[in-house]
Amino acid sequence: HGAIQAARPRGAITLLLACVEPEEVSIEADVDNLLLVGPEILTGSTRLKAGTVTKMALNILSTGVMVQLGKVYGNRMVDVAVTNTKLHDRALRILQDLTSLSRKEAGLLLERSGRKVKLALLMHWTRLDNKQSDRLLAQHQGNLRAAVQSWKNGSADS
Numbered sequence: 001h002g003a004i005q006a007a008r009p010r011g012a013i014t015l016l017l018a019c020v021e022p023e024e025v026s027i028e029a030d031v032d033n034l035l036l037v038g039p040e041i042l043t044g045s046t047r048l049k050a051g052t053v054t055k056m057a058l059n060i061l062s063t064g065v066m067v068q069l070g071k072v073y074g075n076r077m078v079d080v081a082v083t084n085t086k087l088h089d090r091a092l093r094i095l096q097d098l099t100s101l102s103r104k105e106a107g108l109l110l111e112r113s114g115r116k117v118k119l120a121l122l123m124h125w126t127r128l129d130n131k132q133s134d135r136l137l138a139q140h141q142g143n144l145r146a147a148v149q150s151w152k153n154g155s156a157d158s
Helices: 002-010 049-068 085-099 103-112 117-126 130-139 144-153
Strands: 015-018 031-034
Touching (some): 117 130
16 A cells, blocks of 8 residues: 555556455555456465466566667667676677677677667667767667667757
């Protein structure tokens, strides 16, 4: 109840996900999504059907949010914080896949961008430098697709 009560004064839309019948829910939200999976195979073990379907619903919801925020380009999550070896490797693979650069070239581009994948992609596709690309991306609230489209349309004032 606390999160929904705290969200309302802030003007946030509230969402309730529950795996029970409507009459069992005493929380009112702007949107309710009742994921009726039926009784668990093992009574009381909510980590089976209810837990699985809730995790799937939250994954779908959070992926949609990432798309809306412009953190996705095509089917790639391009807003990767390159903070360790695994994420550095992922960033290189994303750059290679979306640009057809070699791994070495992708690595050089990633370093020139300050290890920012979206910025590296924009620099590659537009041939703008780091600062120009960063400004263009900022003009579009970090949305890579919008920044690329603006540049293609010639409406980017970088």
